Amino acid sequence: MLTELIGKKLQMTQVWKESGEIVPVTVLQAGPCQVVQVKTEETKDGYRAVQLGFEDKKTSKGTLGKNMSKAEKGHFAKSKVDPKRLVQEVPLPEGTSLKSGDTVTVEIFKECSHVDVTGTTKGRGFQGVIKRHDFSRGPKSHGSKHYRGPGSTGQHQGMSKVRKGKHMPGHYGSEQVTTMHLEVVKVEAERNLLYVKGAVPGPSGSYLKIRKSILS
């Protein structure tokens, strides 16, 4: 059975336990994904993986695969799969056999207690060191003029240069982040929904990669 899937973040909400406790959950649309290509030792790739496609690439009128290069179209046509919006490669475990065109659903997470979710965080633009690197702020009063600055960046003699990797202001966000070990609260196979406890990276509607947690 595969351990990874492509999904989409829907929204955060809350569900109730029988005891009256609130569980903060994120609802994920996990799959269904179609296998676009299978790579094994026998094929020229030389390693085991499958290429999964998620969400049909449709225009508002419902035409499939518009604005797609011939090469891309050909790739989907070869495996007899409708053109997909997102294509990602996931490892194919030993003993699992899939062929192109097969559908993988959220049911692969039915017996798993925790998942890891990879996504792209919200972009925050150019940020100072306090937001970006959790620096602390200087005093606002008592004659202080050191408010939100980065402070000293190095020594004067001896080193006399700024070390590489020094935390500085700059672009923050829009980076790939994996949130590890999120508890699976509910799996809804009919609607391909996965409820995980807590937050996942990125805004609502962003694409995610969901895998069975490597920590459990």
Added chain:
Amino acid sequence: MQLMSSIEKENAKNTGMDHFDVGDMVEVHVWIVEGEKRRVQIFSGLITRIKHGRGVRGTFTVRRIVSGLGVERIFPFHCPNIEKVEITRYGKTRRSKLYYLRDRIGKEALKVKELIGGRRKRQEAEKGSSEKKVKKRGKKAKAERKKRLEAEGKAAPKKKGKKKKGKGKKA
């Protein structure tokens, strides 16, 4: 996002929670656990605010005076521990949040004008006999009523009208 709103609706499991409003005196029946026993405790007071709507995330605040000290308790609308909410007095307010009551002392502390018509009238009519029910008007409601009556095997109310007409002619 239509899917999301339907998901939230499914999780909002408590029904019959939309009869009360801000300004009502209520009795909230809550299940509490004492060791191994479970019993219902009643928290009675005035509803001073409804926040975040009435969906899964919505809450309402009940204020009461305990030995001269104001106590506010916030209840989520859809908490499974809430058995029911009973209205003891309908209130009429011109604000949605009754924060001004926090500055009041003594007799005035929970004073809110009583509601006579509107929501109260409707709810009391519903509680009373079904005959008093206000008939829904419009073509759609009429067709639905007819369908329901036919399903129950009763004669459609159309006949009543005919009879009346006949009577009219005789007279």
